[in-house]
Amino acid sequence: MRFDVLTLFPESMDRLLSESIIGRARDAGFIQIETINIRDYTENKHKKVDDYPYGGGTGMVMTPQPIYSAWQAVMQPLAHLEKKPYTVYMSPQGNVLNQVTAMHLAEKENLIILCGHYEGVDERILEEIVDEEISIGDYVLTGGELPAMVLIDCVSRLVPGVLPSPDAYSEETHYSGLIEYPQYTRPDVFMERNVPDILLSGHHEHIKKWRFLQMLERTKKKRPDMFERYDANNPLAVLEAYGLLPKKKNRKK
Numbered sequence: 001m002r003f004d005v006l007t008l009f010p011e012s013m014d015r016l017l018s019e020s021i022i023g024r025a026r027d028a029g030f031i032q033i034e035t036i037n038i039r040d041y042t043e044n045k046h047k048k049v050d051d052y053p054y055g056g057g058t059g060m061v062m063t064p065q066p067i068y069s070a071w072q073a074v075m076q077p078l079a080h081l082e083k084k085p086y087t088v089y090m091s092p093q094g095n096v097l098n099q100v101t102a103m104h105l106a107e108k109e110n111l112i113i114l115c116g117h118y119e120g121v122d123e124r125i126l127e128e129i130v131d132e133e134i135s136i137g138d139y140v141l142t143g144g145e146l147p148a149m150v151l152i153d154c155v156s157r158l159v160p161g162v163l164p165s166p167d168a169y170s171e172e173t174h175y176s177g178l179i180e181y182p183q184y185t186r187p188d189v190f191m192e193r194n195v196p197d198i199l200l201s202g203h204h205e206h207i208k209k210w211r212f213l214q215m216l217e218r219t220k221k222k223r224p225d226m227f228e229r230y231d232a233n234n235p236l237a238v239l240e241a242y243g244l245l246p247k248k249k250n251r252k253k
């Protein structure tokens with residue numbers, strides 16, 4: 001899977017996206033992440049990428065031309081692909097990101113991510129190029145780079161090959177609609193607190209059952225809202241019923 005990130009601050013992303021699991025997945029070729037500096041595409045002789053908002057008000061707005069040119073530069077070599085690249089704009093106004101959104105996005109082959117700054121981007125660029133707006137939560141950040149990194153990280157974990165096996169994420173919090181069971185490692189006693197005996201028993205079936213009960217219990221306690229929505233037979237249907245599946249916006253193409 002390939003991510004192309006349109007940003008004014010490519011350097012701010014490079015470090016985190018080169019470390020640990022994501023860095024190794026890039027090196028091994030399971031994912032590809034390119035950052036594109038929007039400023040390189042401005043036709044303005046002063047390299048300006050923002051301007052005052054029409055109608056007045058505080059702050060600056062990112063102008064459409066450099067974003068559109070940067071997007072086209074990414075799109076053109078991919079235009080022949082059967083599966084059209086999907087363009088998302090990181091925005092506090094978008095659908096709030098959850099595990100189901102991540103699962104849907106992990107099925108794309110090419111994801112183009114637009115990061116805003118200042119007061120955001122000119123509305124016409126959203127109408128012209130964006131398939132979906134995604135928020136990482138109901139608060140406002142300075143720019144779209146942190147949200148884009150959050151999105152890339154959680155989507156990449158679901159791309160085949162990035163984690164050692166699907167088990168590595170399918171038992172994790174949110175994947176099945178439940179919170180994960182408690183994790184322990186050495187030593188078996190710490191500050192007079194013992195690792196539960198069952199985990200030292202070597203009895204895999206009992207451990208599996210215990211862990212599942214822990215998932216139910218912990219979800220009920222820590223996230224009663226999730227517990228109420230949980231349907232053991234069909235977690236995706238429950239997420240859909242509660243409006244947690246991502247909605248696709250109608251965009252002019």
Ligand code: SAM
Nearest residue numbers: 090091092116119120135136140141143144147
């Ligand atoms: N004026 C905009 C509004 O009120 O909706 C907020 C602009 S914000 C200061 C600048 C940029 O940060 C946005 O264009 C977006 O790319 C990014 N951003 C801020 N909060 C975000 C969030 N919760 N999720 C995703 N992106 C966010």
